[in-house]
Amino acid sequence: MSGTAAAAANLDTVIRERRTTRRFLPDKPVPRELLDESLELAMRAPSNSNIQPWRLFLATGARRMRLGEALLRRATSGFPATAGIPESFAVLRQQLGAVVYGAMGVARDDAEGRRIAQLRNFDFFGAPMAGAVCMHRDLGHADGVAVGMFLQTLLLALTERGLATCVQVSVAHFPDVLREHLDIPDELRVLCGLGIGYADPNFPANQLRIPRNPVSANVVFLDD
């Protein structure tokens, strides 16, 4: 295999290997050099006029624990189940919920079991490193695209290094808590949360392969 083909095969594997982790090993920290390498790669993401709009705040140790405790305290008195998903997309969320909660052993009609499982979002599913992905308030949709490109590149680089990740919009429902505990300045908008760590290999929901649409459902070719 040529060098390029080997690299491509590796990229394919990493893309397929990345998945959302919903239980981390809380006592196995993220090695700083692996994080630094991954961040250097993610910084290569493209952006409009190269403004590099992504801003990331990551906490470990006591700060990380205080953040999780504060979010959990707030979420215990209520959090939105749908996180702003429009009605026309709700069916996909239900399908995902059936698969994920099924793998967690929570029955379809077990409302309290689901609530408890959902609450684990607010402790970043036990990730030893947790934080928020932000962008300047004055920036728009195209810049949000660039933040997404940064984030996916980061997830892939971390995956390649054996680390696991969870992107979380759920925690962004409490931006004030994230701001306070992560020292996020006012001019930044909180887009989502991020947990990083090592996956618990004994948690069945961590093995899930969530299906995707056929390409034809999402891509239109025109040639006339």
Ligand SMILES: Cc1cc2nc3c(=O)[nH]c(=O)nc-3n(C[C@H](O)[C@H](O)[C@H](O)COP(=O)(O)O)c2cc1C
């Ligand atoms: C912007 C964004 C927000 C997400 N928010 C959450 C979340 O709050 N909680 C959660 O458990 N998963 C969350 N996810 C993970 C998705 O559910 C997951 O990516 C999707 O179901 C596909 O599964 P996979 O990542 O394992 O391939 C989020 C993913 C993205 C990209």
